[in-house]
Amino acid sequence: MGKILSFGELLLRICPDAEGNWIRENNLPFYIGGAELNVATALSLWGMPSAYMTALPKNAMTEQLVAYIGDLGIDHSAVQFQGERVGLYYLHKGKDLKNSSVIYDRKYSSFSTLKTGDVKWEDVFKDVSWFHFSAICPAVSEAAAAVCEEALKEAVARNITVSVDLNYRALLWKYGKEPVEVLPALAKYCTVIMGNIWAAEKMLGIPVPADLSGKENYLEQAEKTSRIIQERFPNCETVANTFRFDEEGGVKYYTTLFTEGKFQVSKQYFAAEIVDKVGSGDCYMAGLIYGLYQGKSIAETLDFATAAAFSKLFVASDATNLKPAEIMEKVKNYEN
Numbered sequence: 001m002g003k004i005l006s007f008g009e010l011l012l013r014i015c016p017d018a019e020g021n022w023i024r025e026n027n028l029p030f031y032i033g034g035a036e037l038n039v040a041t042a043l044s045l046w047g048m049p050s051a052y053m054t055a056l057p058k059n060a061m062t063e064q065l066v067a068y069i070g071d072l073g074i075d076h077s078a079v080q081f082q083g084e085r086v087g088l089y090y091l092h093k094g095k096d097l098k099n100s101s102v103i104y105d106r107k108y109s110s111f112s113t114l115k116t117g118d119v120k121w122e123d124v125f126k127d128v129s130w131f132h133f134s135a136i137c138p139a140v141s142e143a144a145a146a147v148c149e150e151a152l153k154e155a156v157a158r159n160i161t162v163s164v165d166l167n168y169r170a171l172l173w174k175y176g177k178e179p180v181e182v183l184p185a186l187a188k189y190c191t192v193i194m195g196n197i198w199a200a201e202k203m204l205g206i207p208v209p210a211d212l213s214g215k216e217n218y219l220e221q222a223e224k225t226s227r228i229i230q231e232r233f234p235n236c237e238t239v240a241n242t243f244r245f246d247e248e249g250g251v252k253y254y255t256t257l258f259t260e261g262k263f264q265v266s267k268q269y270f271a272a273e274i275v276d277k278v279g280s281g282d283c284y285m286a287g288l289i290y291g292l293y294q295g296k297s298i299a300e301t302l303d304f305a306t307a308a309a310f311s312k313l314f315v316a317s318d319a320t321n322l323k324p325a326e327i328m329e330k331v332k333n334y335e336n
Contacts, residue, residue, distance in 0.1 A: 006051070007132065008054060009140060013089055057081070061086070080118065083108075179202055192240070226258035242281060
């Protein structure tokens with residue numbers, strides 16, 4: 001088996017405190033992340049042959065960032081050096097990325113200005129057997145969306161497994177197209193599609209009843225959505241849906257997998273207090289790849305991916321720092 005290549009924008013998450021003390025204290029914490037780098041980080045930590053591709057300007061700071069990626073055990077030979085800036089976003093620590101308090105500063109970043117023809121895919125895909133990207137990539141710019149399609153065509157031509165995370169970031173879609181106008185053309189190349197029923201509605205046009213509520217109905221809709229995805233996109237073999245609810249008193253989490261005509265539901269977890277919501281979905285995606293890449297059973301894959309995502313809620317950074325045994329131990333007391 002070859003490398004697992006994750007493709008997306010490297011970001012610096014700047015974390016001002018909500019009270020504004022960062023100004024008086026001259027202290028502004030940050031994390032290195034980006035959805036796809038979070039996936040690559042987890043896979044490397046778990047012993048997988050993880051690789052990462054992004055675009056960065058060529059300067060002393062990005063040399064340090066690339067060295068950091070290498071220190072994580074991630075193959076960074078496919079990183080493209082071009083453009084003028086690294087993407088940033090600002091988010092109060094612990095807040096959800098979909099929260100309105102997020103501030104993006106990514107316009108004209110090196111990644112957003114990538115164009116078709118810039119990348120020598122025959123070199124990038126050498127020894128790669130799995131290609132992962134997220135719906136954040138085509139949201140960044142119309143040019144980046146075209147590069148995604150170019151990459152997917154090249155990957156499928158080489159019989160590379162393709163996975164996508166349908167993570168929706170409303171504040172990023174600013175170039176005149178709605179996600180549903182872009183994502184179906186990319187999803188048709190994908191072997192594994194992960195998201196949730198509402199993301200599938202927004203990005204793939206698969207409707208969800210407006211008054212839907214309750215776990216039983218959510219699960220029923222997840223199965224319907226999964227079947228429709230496989231009908232519309234015949235290359236898709238596996239569909240995953242995640243459910244995370246911030247309820248009074250804590251966070252509830254469970255997920256589903258649909259593959260080989262079978263619909264399976266994970267354990268449910270609940271925690272009264274968590275540390276950081278950022279990167280939980282990325283950790284689920286990494287867990288899904290981890291299981292499927294190794295040929296583990298669907299039950300094992302679902303179990304581990306769900307536990308990995310839930311355990312990330314207790315890690316204060318964009319990516320997990322927990323190994324598989326630590327993950328399974330961590331979630332033992334949270335089954336609900």
